Amino acid sequence: MFFADVLETEGLGNRSYLAGGSRAVVVLDPPRDIDRVIAAAALRGVRIVAVAETHVHNDYVTGGLELARLTGARYLVPAGASVAYPRVPVADGDVEEVDEGLTLRAVATPGHTPHHTSYVLEENGRAVAAFTGGSLLIGGVGRPDLVEPRLTEELARAQHASAHRLAAELADEVAVLPTHGFGSFCSSADGGGERSTIGTEKVSNPALVQDVETFVADLLAGLDDVPAYYAHMGPANAAGPAPVDLTEPERADAAEIARRLAAGEWVVDLRHRVAFAEGHVAGSFNFEVDGRLATYLAWMIPWGKPVTLLAQSAEDVARAQRELARVGIDRPAAAATGSPTEWADGTAPLASFRRATFADLAAAREQGADPVVLDVRRASERSGGWLEGSVHIPVHEIHRRLDEVPAGAVWVHCAGGMRAAIAASVLDAAGRAVVAVDDGYAAAADAGLTLVTPARN
Template identity: 75%
Template sequence: MFFVDTLECEGLGNRSYLAGGPDAAVVVDPPRDIDRVIAAAARRGVRIAHVAETHLHNDYVSGGLALARTTGARYLVPAGASVSFPHSPVADGDAIAVDEGLLLRAMATPGHTPHHTSYVLEEDGRPVAAFTGGSLLIGSVGRPDLVEPRLTERLARAQHASAHRLADTLDDEVRVLPTHGFGSFCSSSQAEGDATTIGAERKDNDALTLDADTFVARLLAGLDDVPAYYVHMGPANASGPAPVDLTPPRTADAEEIASRLAAGEWVVDLRDRVAFAEGHVAGSFNFEGEGKLATYLAWLIPWGKPVTLLASTPEQIAAAQRELVRVGIDRPASAATGEPRTWMREGERPASFPRARFADLAEVRGHGEQVVVLDVRRGTERAGGYVEGSVHIPVHELHGRLGEVPAGTVWVHCAGGMRAAIAASFLDAAGRRVVAVDDAFTAAAEAGLPVARPGATG
């Protein structure tokens, strides 16, 4: 009897898989922190015989090479991927024995990348699961625009063809196990639901219900912004990522924190946005450890900039380190735990700013106060509606465009509060008066604020 264990990387919106039989297993698209994978295999009592990549990843640093070297597993990489380390190239139709009666069959599914390969798990000759990587996702497909702009439309058409190949080859009950689609920006849209099958996708996935031209037009029109750090992930994976070091970083005292801030380095406070707003080290930035830390910190920080982490407990620092190595931020320059007063020199006072709801903004506007409303959502989100008169600068562009924010008190909002907190910390560090709107955007209209909806008619 086969098994499939899912390893979630929630911060990146990805999944990895450990699949096998009583004695041996294969790992598909492993995360960089391979100790999790090794522990999962140990719980199952199986040997990791193979490590398989569906494609050269653009959104995270793979742990595949390190895992293969650590366990002695055979490292399966699509033959078309250009990599500079020893591996076993896999071509369409190749079959790999995993355990007795258990076979992994490679299926070329280009689209997310030109060399993308899915793997079909067969038990006693019967397909039971398909590891589809960035090809067929839950209700969607992997985006085709991460490789080369001139290839985007061609790859979009390849996605359509690959989805149909999977659906035409596999029975309805075969499980679909994608890597992307659970919050990852590698997905062309986000998954609705937690599990799916070929049959379910045949009914609901645009790639399988629309003709190629309509599908491609809709896919290309809906593509979102690409995180800036993606440009570094492919080259890192092609050259062969080094093993990670998750040992605690050196401890920074108040003098060192002040020195690093003065040098223009980033000091990142991992506490929740409520605690940060109430009191923090002046000049520090707020990226909640419980939010999409890896995605947004890697997206916004100048690549290679030293970062110091602040948190309430050592466990929070350790969790952040694990998240950050997955996107190539390998070692914090330093870290400190405790409370803001312990991170500041004698005589320094914590900085703070107020939080509010959209109802508070409506009240302020109703009194005739002239305030700046800053919307830091992405353009695709704003296209669905925005507060009239608001200024739009997406959070991933704000740090470089602070000078464009009009004078006055800035009420900053996003869709739910997390990105507004990041933006508020940038503005606060720049000396601006700021109010962080910690509220769902749907509450704006409910509070009586005029919301423009560009797509509305009639």
């Protein structure tokens, strides 16, 4: 009897899979931190005989090459992918034996990338699961614009054709097990759930219910911002990632933290936004370890700039280090644990800023204040409506566009509070008076604030 275990990487919105039988398994689209994969296989008491990539990933650094090296597994990579290391090139229709009665069949599904390949797990000749990578997702498809802008429309059309091929060739009960689509920016739209089948997708997925022209037009119109670090992931994966190093970083004392701040390096405070607002080392930035740390820090930091991590505990540093390694920020320059008073220790000043709600903003306006209101949501979010009079700079652009923020006290908001805290910390580090709105955007209307709703055609 086959199984397919999910290895979730929530911070990036991705899934890897451990699939096989009682003795042997294949790992599909493994994460960089392969110790999780090895532990999962050990728990099952199975041997990893193959590692399969659906495509050269644009959103994270793969652990596939190192996993195959350590386990002696065959490393399956689509034949059309240009990579700089030995692998087993996989073409449409190729079959890999996994365990007794279990095989993995390659199905060419271009669209997310030109070489994208899905894999169908077959038990005694019957398809039981489709590992669809960035092709057919739950309620959508992988975005087609991450390879080359001139190929975007062509790849969008290929996505439609690939989805229809899978739907035509596989029975309705076959499980759809994608890599992307659980919050990943590789997905063209928000996912429609946690589990699905070919039959479910046939009646709900736009790629399968829309004609190709409507599908392509809607897909291209809905494409969102691309995280800046994506530009570095494909080349890293094509070159062959180095083994991950999760050993403890160098410890930083107060003098070292002050020195790194003075040198213009990034000092990142991993604590919750409430604690950060109450007190932090002046000049540090707030990226919560429980937020989408890897996505937003990797998106914003100038690539290659040293980063020092500050956290309450060594466990939080280790968690952050693991997340950052997944997107190619391999080694923190240094780290410190404890509290702001310890990190400053009289060497650096401490700072704080106010947190507020949308009701507080409404009250301030009623009392005659006219603060700058800064909306740091993405453009796709703001297109659905915004606070009247607000300025818009997405959080991932704020550090490069500080000179565009009008003079005066700045009230920063997003959709829920986390990104507002990131932007507030950047503004605070630049010496601006700031208030972080730690509130859900829906509360703005409840507070009586005027919202602008764009007209729809």
